[in-house]
Amino acid sequence: MSASEETETEVAPHKKKRPVACSHGYSCNIPASYEIAPETLERVKEAITLDVGTPVAVFKALADPLRLRILKALRVSDLCVCVFVELLDCEYSRLSYHLKVLKDAGLVEYTQEGNFLIYHLTEFGRAVLGGVDAIKSLDCRR
Amino acid sequence: MSASEETETEVAPHKKKRPVACSHGYSCNIPASYEIAPETLERVKEAITLDVGTPVAVFKALADPLRLRILKALRVSDLCVCVFVELLDCEYSRLSYHLKVLKDAGLVEYTQEGNFLIYHLTEFGRAVLGGVDAIKSLDCRR
C-alpha cells in the first residue's frame, strides 16, 4: 500500500471524555456525522502542499482595476504608455508602477521605439486572460 | 506651467515641431512608425471602460497562498474548520479571517453541524477554480 508516515491510529490520551475518535486522526472532537475517509484526507493534504507561488503572484497582479484595464486594452492592441496616460487619465509614474507589476508577473513586455515604449501581452499573459474569460463568464457571484 | 490645451475633435496642430499627427488624436508626439487605427482605438476604449469590479474582487480573494490552499483543499472535499486548523497549522482567528474573505468573494459557503462549520465551494467557486486550472497549466514563465 501507499507509504504514509504520520498516522498514529492511537488517539492521544489528552483529555478524558469524548471517546469519539476523530475521523481524520487529529485532536479534534468532531462528531461522527462528519466523516472523512483517510484516503480523502490524503488527497487533501496533497492538494494543500502543492506550490502556489506562481498562481498567487499572477492573481496579485490581476487584483487591481487599473491593471486589469491595462491588460484588457493590450488584448486589443499593443499600446504605447502615452496612450494609457490619455486613455486612463493617469500620471506616468503611477502607470509605470503598475506596468512594472504586470511585467514582473510575466504578463506583459515592451519594445522600445525611440523614446516610446510599446507594451504588449506576453504569451503567458494572453493565456492567463483566456482563463480569466472562463471565470468572468459567471460574474453572477455572491 | 505650459498646458497643452487642444482637445478638439480632429487633429489640431498643437505644437509647431513634429508635423506627425498623433494617430490616436491625443497630445502626444508619437512617431509614424507607431500607427493605431481609429477603430482599434475605439475597441481599446471599449475594453477599458468595461466593469472590472467582480473579477478584481475574485482575484484579490485568490491572491494569497493560504486562501489558495484552502480552495484547493475544498476542491477535494468539504472540510471542517478544525481540519484546516490542523492541516494548515494555523490559528482559528487567522483562518476565520481568510475564510470570510473567501466567503465575501462568493467562493465558499458553509453549513453548520452543531458547533462545527463545514465549508464547501460554491458553484461559482468551483467555476473559478476551473479557470484557474487553465492558467496554472502554464506556470512556466516568470
Added chain:
DNA sequence: TATCAATTTCAAATAATCTTGAAATACCGT
C-alpha cells in the same frame, strides 16, 4: 552640445491588508 519629450526610478506619505490575542457567541452534553 543643449534641449525636449517619454518614461522610469526614488523616497516619503498614505492606504489597504494581515496577524495576533483576547473576548464574545453559539451549540452541545451533562
Added chain:
DNA sequence: ACGGTATTTCAAGATTATTTGAAATTGATA
C-alpha cells in the same frame, strides 16, 4: 443551568501595496 468546545469578532499593531511629486535617464532633434 453549567462547563466545555468550535468558531467568530474585535481592536491593535505589523506588514505590504499604492500614490505622489520630484529627479534621473535616455533617445531624438536642432
